[in-house]
Amino acid sequence: MTFLTVMKSGSFTLADRTRGREKDMKIPSLLDMIGELIAIPSISSTNPQYDQSNGPLVDLLATWCSDLGFACEIMPVPDHPGKFNLLATLGEGDGGLVLAGHTDTVPYDLNSWQTDPFELVQRDNRLYGLGTSDMKAFFALSLTAVEQLSADNVLPERPLILLATANEETNMAGARALTGKPSARYALIGEPTGLKPIRMHKGIFMEAICLHGKSGHSSNPDRGKSALDGMYQVMGELLRWRKELQAEHTNAFFETPVPTLNLGYIRGGDSPNRICADCELDIDLRPLPGMAIEELRATLRRRVRKSLATSGLEIEFKALFGGIPAMETPADAEIVKITERLTKHAAGAVAYATEAPYLRALGMDTIILGPGDIEQAHQPDEFIGMERLQPMTDILTQLITQVGRL
């Protein structure tokens, strides 16, 4: 971990940048901040060709946070050069609120965009740009809310923490790297939810099952060991397991109220007259809250091995995606009740995964609530409706105030 004044080599430090500034330096206007954030590319991708550092974006956020009086800490994400988390803290003591978001965007297809993805374009009461909805505008709104409370001199005593993470769109390395802090009572993640509070989502993990047998001429099955025959057994076992899981676990809160297990990809064999030596099946499993990924993965592997016990096939498992746990914040948590009141919507569930389970694991009751729409996320011509900006600022100022009184 590094503090601002010992930031990464090759980059100028915040101390340099703020030297000579007045103490009561103001942050830019909301639209200017959104524009500046959009103008800094911060794509994360599993393809190294597209993957970018989020360092410049984090530096800019830290500058604005410092201008508002936050103590800023920029933490390199282990094993991910060029990737950083920002932890900016205002106030001291126990409890308090974390406003959390990710700094990265997905890659874009320039041919599909009608405007420059890195230029904020205002048209038809919308703000267009890569990351407007998902979710750079949220940071600008958070800082605007803090500035307003600060100007009115009504910032609460309890700590207010801005958390900006790296790599949410790929492997959640930023959120996974958080240990011990931030430490607060509550957290809000400003992912695009159309201004509706979300307190639950499913988890996800992906696994490859690879079977290795022995090829041979199809006319004599004794000459080989068919990986395809074995995979047929595996698929039967997986479908039986799925049925059991869906009978044992239901949650009516979700549109699809059961855990899902999808057989998504299969490859094997090379010719109808040869015994298939190798076969791979890739699956994804989406557990409900309360179902632990490690246990599910262990059960999956045990059942697959058992179904092939007498096959003579070699079995190999690969965790294609280590997984993101499901998350649930209790309906009676204060932050759920407050955000339900402020938005006039009952807290719901979504089908996508977020960084919320990692904040829950740090002990915070976490709600997901942001101004963008998920329909616009990861799409060409991504935009945020301007009619969302003031309501989100109001939600944030009131949430900060009300949490401060708890």
Ligand SMILES: [Zn+2]
């Ligand atoms: Zn997002």
